[in-house]
Structures are given as C-alpha cells and as structure tokens.
Amino acid sequence: MFKASIDTSLTQTLNNWGLAHHMITSFAAKDFVYITILLGVMWVGLNSLKEVKPFAIGAYIKHVAIDGFFILALPVGLTTLISELISKWHVRQRPFVAMSNVHAVISHAADGGFPSHHAAFMAAIATGVYLRNRQAGNGLMWLTVICGIARVAAGIHYPTDIIFGITLGIVITVATNRVLMRLLRM
DSSP states (O other), rough: OOOHHHHHHHHHHHHHHHTTTTTHHHHHHHHHHHHHHHHHHHHHHHHHHSSSOOTTTHHHHHHHHHHHIIIIIHHHHHHHHHHHHHHSOOOOHHHHOEEEETOOSSSOOOOOOOOOHHHHHHHHHHHHHHHOOHHHHHHHHHHHHHHHHHHHHHSSSHHHHHHHHHHHHHHHHHHHHHHHHHHHOO
C-alpha cells in the first residue's frame, strides 16, 4: 500500500482547510507579498529619517536609495534570480497538477512550483530588515510564514517548496550582507 509522504499529506490537509476558507486563503496567498513589500519599503524610509538631519532632503533621498539598494533590492534581486534558475533546473509539478485530491484555491499557471518564489522573495525582505531591526524583521517573517502556509492551503505549493524558498531567501540575504560589510570595511 502507498504511504503518502508528509509533504503530500500536509498539502492535502491544508488544501482541505483552504477550500473551506477560500477568502482568507486567497488573501494571504496572493496579497501578503504586497504587504511585505510595502512594509519593507516603509521601514527603509522611516529608518532613514533617523539617520539624517531634519530638512536635509538630499541626504534623506541618498540614504533611502543606498539603504533600499543594499537592504532590499540587491538581496531580493539575487534571491529572485537564483530562485528562478533553480526552478528551471528542477521542475516540480504543483500539487493541484500532480495530486487529484488537491484543488487550486486561486488561479495559477501549471508551471513548476519549486522553490516558492513568493517565500524566497518575502524571506529576503524580512531578513534584510531583520539584520537591522529584529522586531520589524520578525513581523515580516511571520507574514512570510503565513503566506507560505496559505500557498500550500491554496494547493499551489508543497510545504517543502515554502521551506526551501524561505531558507534560500535567508541564506542569500545573510551572505549578501556579509560580503557587502566586508567590502565596505576595505
């Protein structure tokens, strides 16, 4: 008799919940990424206000641009690029395609789902902020985890897609940060 893996079993269980709570699942699976982007950008902007003198608009814009690039844009861009390359190399069918008992709660292409680009992208933002402000970074990471669970509940990812995506975002952001810190100390 075939034993379902934890990955497929958890996907089916969460998908059953997601089908019963499709509005919550849809909102968290699709929109939390935009909330994370908005909060990450807002954090960079507000954090930069602390670093410059009042009414120094030019210095503020320069600080926001530099922080925005090093904290968010560079690590998120590298994470997205590497995530895309991995998904081209390792094509894994999405649960709603591969499993007859899993249904997509939100519309999605039947392309490969490993790793979760949403999870990687959001984890990179959360980690970039976390490295400078643990409380804000933790809040963004919780949004990432909830979005990941919702994407499994929506039937478009397996838990391992999410776990790998989050891990990828964290590792690339921490590595990018360490390299940049070494380069800036030279």
